[in-house]
Amino acid sequence: MSNENNSSKKRRNVTIMDVAQASGLSCATVSRVLSGYEFVKETTRQRVMDAVEQLGYVVNLPARSLAGGHSQIIGLLVPNLDNGYVGTIAQGIDQELARANYDSVLYTSHRHPGKESFYVITIANGLTEGLLLVAPQVVPTYLDALREQNFPYVLIDQADATENSSIVDASNWQGAYEATRYLIQLGHTQIAFITGELIVRSATDRLAGYKAALKDHDIPINDDLIFEGHFQQEDGYEITKGILERADIQPTAIFASNDLSAFGAMDAIREHGLKIPDDISILGFDDVPQASIVYPKLTTVRQPLEQMGKIAAKILLEQIEDPSRPPQRVTLATQLVIRDSCGPYPPQEGETKPLKQTGGSLLRTN
Amino acid sequence: MSNENNSSKKRRNVTIMDVAQASGLSCATVSRVLSGYEFVKETTRQRVMDAVEQLGYVVNLPARSLAGGHSQIIGLLVPNLDNGYVGTIAQGIDQELARANYDSVLYTSHRHPGKESFYVITIANGLTEGLLLVAPQVVPTYLDALREQNFPYVLIDQADATENSSIVDASNWQGAYEATRYLIQLGHTQIAFITGELIVRSATDRLAGYKAALKDHDIPINDDLIFEGHFQQEDGYEITKGILERADIQPTAIFASNDLSAFGAMDAIREHGLKIPDDISILGFDDVPQASIVYPKLTTVRQPLEQMGKIAAKILLEQIEDPSRPPQRVTLATQLVIRDSCGPYPPQEGETKPLKQTGGSLLRTN
């Protein structure tokens, strides 16, 4: 009685051996049953399952993983969780994984500045069978290591300079182009642009799309209207505040490289006593959940984030199943989502609602 | 050349043995160096580290874990990621863990309805040394199992019926009480209340706080003004829509049990052509990041989510270090954050800004 289950030491778990013993079989057979091996007699399977049930056996993942089995777990490395962006992607990933009975384990990378590489390798070297990298912010120096180890991984929303990875992203250039064109068609010519971090591919693509649209419509590109931000709300706020205080430029619309900075811009504008979209139009990028919560609802370019997550997961799963598959790249179309934050210029009397568009990949939603 | 590193098969990782060989030491010594054992000669340590460096050795977590070592990893089980709520808590957790050089691995539970128990046990049986449960939505039937295994865990924002767990939560009752009092002091007497899921402790506490405040101010509790929701934006929208369409009740303020449903309510109100706070006041609970993004900025009760995460992590770490510690419960104070969504009743002419409050734990912010 005193040496059974008392002290706080050494909790002994039920192992495969215990199940084997209880069912009068070998541990190998138990293992086979547990991992769904084909050739096991039905009665045997039943015996094992009964014992499992009765003993309350639970698999020990590290052991399984060590022994070379399938952990059915993939790693998901994200920069942070404080905006809807990552959450939405994760949602899609989760859905797809669930279908394959896989689980995901999420790591945040922002903790190890400069050590991402080490971190990633550790993950790859561990429990997981594959890796999904949502890494808009870092230039991955560790991809080589992963490739060398032949470890399956998929990049989400990040181009790999070596063109050697599976990648899922969105048509950033096109999205920015169409959004800019929309503003132009509304009559705007003085369109300020708030960039993201320009080391990030998606950021430069968006900037390029913006410039291309201006050019195609014979609107000169004015570098004074382009401001470098970091995809943060704070940036959007500060930059916009700066814009409004300057006398030399008078943009009638601001196109922010992501929703977060668009929110910041909205704050600054309201604080300055101006009305959106009557006095100035705002356009974002991403279509995070908040975009339809803010007031006025934000007109923005939708990245199919959930869809991106799903597809990335799917590709990874395929890659795990057959590691010899060549890398795939999927670029999903973005879509202009017209809500209430953009108006015509010059403003129409009594009409503050945005014009309905035709053609292009537009979408009118709430 | 042809049998070195060619095929896609069997990636052999660098192991502790390789390092041992390279440095001319035993694997035991290498292990000691790697896990920071005290009594190792400095020169030896250096030899090992050099070899590690040179070979690019990376620890194999499953192996370490299997062998009984410290994985330095705790599990974080959350219902989902699609609202700022969880993200903010995770942020705090992460900060605290970083200090102790621990990592967190995040699992989402929504995938396994009815199997949470199994899921949790698997986690506990695996890689992690402890578990943080953000579980406002589920009544955990698995706590017994965890306790029995003597596995360290901390509940966040969830009361445990058995009073036997470490718990970190916020003073929901008090927060709701003070918020309601604030509305009353603004002159409101017809205050609608949108609840959360009433199986959840925090939801019932908030409801109770609301009722208590009414009672203390001699305002009759009208069950027709209390609506059962599920902490979702959709609920807030539908319920509020219903409220506005009814003729028999005319609340001048709506107190939603969380920010998300408050956002829904705001949508419905705007859709109905009313203005906030002039025509009706809205009050939320949580203070998620979006609360200060929406327009008008939401007056709400702040749960110190990040702080909660930090403290929970801290307690868990202590518990891991010394499993014999008794369970701790920490309840953090909530705080009324006055922004722009509540106005006086009857509305003052020319004054739509909220009154500045004195006394109580109020806070004026942006």
Added chain:
DNA sequence: CATCGAAATGTAAGCGCTTTCAATAAATCA
């Protein structure tokens, strides 16, 4: 009925690491 291949199960060798326990080297003391 002997024979053979597939099916079903068992045996045992690790996976990479930690951790006793034992052995050796270095340091201290009488």
Added chain:
DNA sequence: TGATTTATTGAAAGCGCTTACATTTCGATG
């Protein structure tokens, strides 16, 4: 200087699982 600690290392036994290989069972074939 020899005895006694104490610091430092090594040898080897697992942790719980998978899996190649060996063995046994069994229905079917000729």
